Amino acid sequence: MIRVLIVDDDKLVRKGIASSMPWAAFGMEIVGEANNGENALKFMEANAVDLLMTDLSMPVMSGIELMRIVREQYPHVQIVVLSLHQDFEYVQEALRLGAIDYIAKIQLEQEQFEEVLGRVVKLMGRKEGAKSAAVQSEPDPLGGAELFVYYSLNPSLDETQAELGVPERAAEAEPGIWYAAAGPAGSNASPQPSLAAVRFRGLTGLDRKSVLQLIRAYGKKDLFYDYRPEAAYAEVDAAECAARDKAGGAAPIEELKEKWAAADWIYEDQAFRTQLEELKVLRMPPVRLVRIFYSLTDEWNRLYQAILDHPIAMEDFFPSWHRFCEWLLEVRERISRAGAKPLFSPEIQNSIVKAMNLVQQRIHEPVSSAEIAQMVNMSGSYFSQCFKQYVGQTYTDYVRDIRMERAKELLRSTNKTIQWVAEQIGYTDEKYFSRLFREHTGILPSEFRQQ
Template sequence: MIRVLIVDDEKIVRKGLISFMPWEDFGMKVVGEANNGENALQIIEKNKVDLLLTDLSMPVMSGIELMREVRKKYPHIQIVVLTLHQDFEYVQEALRLGVIDYIAKTQLDKEQFEDVLGRIASLMEQKDLLKGNLIPQDELENVEEILALFALNPQSDELKLDAYLSVGALEADLGIWYWLTIEEQDRKSLQDWVTKTFSSNSGFVLIRFHGLKHLDRKSILQLLRGYQKGDLFYDYDPLQPYKIVNSEDILNKVKRETGYDMSQIKAKWLSGEWIHNDQLFEHMQNELKSFRLPPIRLTRMFFSITDEWNRLYQPILSEPIIIEDFLTNWVQFETWLRETRKQLKMIKMKSTYSLEIQNSILQAMSLAQQMLNKHITAGNMAKRVNMSSSYFSQCFKEIVGQTYTDYLRDIRMEQAKDYLRNTTKTIHWIAEQVGYTDEKYFSRLFREHVGVLPSDYRQKGSI
């Protein structure tokens, strides 16, 4: 039986996970819950815990601090992070602390609970296997190069090697196989297998690492695992399923700190300027790739951005923008980004206004979303996008299909609903966050828009 501890400062989250997750179906049992890291450590001292589910942002002791203590004192405990979109700047630190999975609270619903637990159980099993003596201790001493086969999706249920390929292969981690010595003919057979079996949608890539003689066994395995988690995502080319890589280049990339501001990146992609400006779009795309964000961080950030695009452009989108749950490589991500841009560009093909005017309206929609807690009238917004008040109101209604005031009210109410569903914050706090200083006025508007009072909406959502 896997003993589980849930740590989150929001009681509604803890109770929801305990009540709705099918723990017993996966051989798990919740042995405790805590609202901060300090209380969690007290529970761990008195109870056997195998799996820790923890939020990152908590009072008294944060999730990051808790994970550091657990790693020092209880290294056998596996850790899963519960996170909101604004927590993604901590992902790198959490990765260094060895988390096995992430659960985005804003994306979690009852239909996904079984999939989430199944994935966690599988990852725990894989970690336990890797702790065993499956890999000989001295086979990587003094080797100059190795041939490694990487699966782009290590979690795939269909992941397997053909019988003849698995002969002589060692497994470094889930989805990573390598050969210490391999004849040129055998290498070509592997290359042909990767190329022909999967054509342009290959699920595998074959890499020859050289320059390894100065590395010990532990460093080589870390190199393979680190490459899978980062550079493989950006280096993969479906037209080139075989590559030769210098280990020094990879290690230098790991050591080099790349400066970037996540909030600035997100703000750029939430603006509407890149939708019709080809040069700006290519620049932003190349810049994003140059940052080489950890793939999980890139994906999570664009999950958040996609949510906001849908909220921003819902009145003028024919259908919601959807991002795939699992992106295996940059080529796949870039294709999705270009298709999304086409979808957004199609919005305005029906309009007779110039691209400059359309971009100004998109900018206004983006600013409205970013400044929900401010009092920005149509006149104020018109000045911000360099338009006259009357012409702005006319253009906004014709392009968006509703007045600026109605649009602002709608996105405020949608954000309020999100807060009511996913936080335990007071109605007064929520009202202020969406631009209303008067709680009673906010509650009346909410009832007119949604049909029930905020308190009733929250109660129904928690049943």
């Protein structure tokens, strides 16, 4: 008999399905019911189930989440979705997670119950036959000492296994991740540009669930740093990977931002290499890395707006550390090219850019030209001369302009008083600030805010 578990948060629906459909005629029996995914998993821990019929929208744990866990922990259980949702995306997600059939509840009023159950039994037979053939031809690779795993570097592109170049024998762990006992054909065969291959070693003693957790966790963070486009595959030791995850700590975010906001990495090769290496050693999650550099991109655009012809833009997605470094190098070259002036030595150019950086960072302080000159190791008069020729305006005009632009941002984005805005950009006198602002924009700060 095929043992069936019905999962739906509506008790009347569960009872109606259990009592109305001719289960016995198709070799089936109802062995249990559950009102959400969590209770379904508890039932499955203590009872054998062959077929799971589940709704998608349920409290506590949704049907989609239930399907993901069942697929991992009970791969032999087959799944039929019974739901009110007829949206294409829901259907696609359910089928991608291994559902053999998707039945809208409204269909139960239009079709004969015998037709529904007959189709389910037929689909179960086909899938069981495919599973049996696979088992006979090749053992489950998750039980071996090593494993080759294939990762889509950009899962959002929704490329198929064949389009990515994943071997046909590879099984899917989840969307965008496949595994197999053998690696790419030929020891020097590099995978497709949008695919990464990884050889995991030292898996002896790990059960199926632990192996799947390992390869998923690796794909979320470490793959980003380990991927090399020129290599056929990366080598990963399971024990080292687990130890590295435990050793991870919090990244010094403010310290990082301060270093990358400074100009040293732009004009000094060694500083650039050192900061890159320090950043990579942290191995922070790619999402956090991207978030930090999004804010730094805004900072660079503020710092170098006087010399850039158009703002620096950050890419929406970085598939790997390799591509991130390429983008960072492009940004570095663009800023240095924009600031290159044949009349000045590299040392003078570096000092002027550092001065621009310091002004931005100390925008709330009344820092004079002489003080900034001293900070960048230049005499006051020579600094003023070089600054005007390099930037295209005097130090005083430059400071006033960036302060007014910052004031505009604060007036747009906050409801703080005009006095507070003035203090944030280095002015203690509200009336003096308002007069300067009107000279710069033609209107008072209060009028600007109203507009």
